Amino acid sequence: MPDAEENHHHRDVSSSNPAMANGKGVLWIFFLLSLMVLLEDFVHADPEDVACLSGVKGSIQDPANRLMGWTGDKLKTPCNGTISELEGVTCNNERVFKLSFAGFGLVGSISPFISNCTNLQSLDMSANRFTGEIPTELQYLVNLAVLNLSVNELTGLIPPSLILCAYLNVIDLHNNRLTGxxxxxxxxxxxxxxxxxxxxxxxxxxxxxxxNRSGVLPRFNASSFLGNKELYGYPLPTPKSHGLSVIAIVGIGLGSGMLSLVVSFTAVCIWLRVTEQGYAAEEGKITHLMPEY
Structure with missing residues (x-):
């Protein structure tokens, strides 16, 4: 029975070579670990967050290299639980939860792709040099609670569609160039x-x-609105009257009175001078007509 003998021979070789068996085991373990890593990356890489962060990076310049760690590999897996290796990114439950670029010295515009971070609850891009308009796409950040775009160079209108971000607790847009x-x-x-x-x-x-003035204090005080020359209404202070003050009126009155006195005095002097000259002329005529003795 050659087949039986051959199988028995193979079993003897395998059992007599434990190194070969251990090598196969190591290969299997390595394969399983690699597969787990790939599956982990696949689970952690939310495509919406990846599109969001890629769009943000593509719309800005980073002179201070604060985002130099935003490489392709890290962008593919931005979150690992609550941890992110990307500067300025905070995660929660494998999703981008917070973006904070305050004072990073970034230049550029606010990417509309930021709306892809649908789990975002806090967006702080203050104290940079962002230009352009506030994207209307922010309306899709329905979980957003904090929006801070202050101290930039943003222009255009404040999007009314922010009303769709019903959880907004903070809106800080001060020190920009917003109009309307x-x-x-x-x-x-x-x-x-x-x-x-x-x-x-x-x-x-x-x-x-x-x-709303239903309470003792207004909902937001004057400091929320100061520095807009053409903005008016409560709680801003009432603009001062452009009329003349009492002091100015008194000053004008005194000045007018003095001017009248000077004019009157000058007129009297001229009249007296003319009259004096007239008398002198008459006296000259009379003297000329008188006979000499």
């Missing part, structure tokens, strides 16, 4: 507790919905 009026819809954000649009180029009346 303040959308009255923002007053319907019931969770809004901090609002600052000071030092922009806004105009028009402050929406009453943002300064």
């Amino acid at each position: 009026s303040i959308p009255p819809q923002l007053g319907l954000l019931t969770r809004l507790s901090a609002f600052d649009v000071s030092k922009n180029k806004l105009q028009g009346m402050i929406p009453p919905s943002l300064v």
Whole structure:
């Protein structure tokens, strides 16, 4: 029975060579570990977050190299539980939870792709040099609670569509170049507790919905709106009258009185001079007509 003898021979070779068996075991372990790593990367890499962060990186310049660690490999797996190796990124439950680039010295525009971070709850891009308009796509960040775009060079209008971010608690847009009026819809954000649009180029009346006076204090005080020359309404102070002050009126009155006195005095002097010259002329005529003795 040659087949039986051959099988028996193979079993003897395998059993007599434990190194070969151990080598196969190591290969299997390595294969399984590699597969686990690949599966882990696949699970952690949410495609929306990847698109979001890739769009953010593509729309900015980074002179200070604060985002130099945002390489392709790390962008593919931005989150590992609550940990992220990307500067400025905080994760929660394998999703991007917070973006904080405050004071990074970034230059560029705010990418509309940021709306792909649908689990984002805090966006802080303050104290940079962002230009352009605030993307209307921010309306899709329905979980957003904090929006801080202050101290930049943003222009254009404040998007009324921010009303769709119903969880917004903070809107800070101060020290930009925003124009137009303040959308009255923002007053319907019931969770809004901090609002600052000071030092922009806004105009028009402050929406009453943002300064509800039903309580003792207004919802937001004057500091939230100062620095907009063409913005008016409560709680901003009433503009001072452009009329003349009492001191100015008194000064003008005194000046006019003095001028009248000077003119009158000058007129009297001229009249006296003319009269004197007239008398002198008459005396000369009389003297000329008198006979000499």
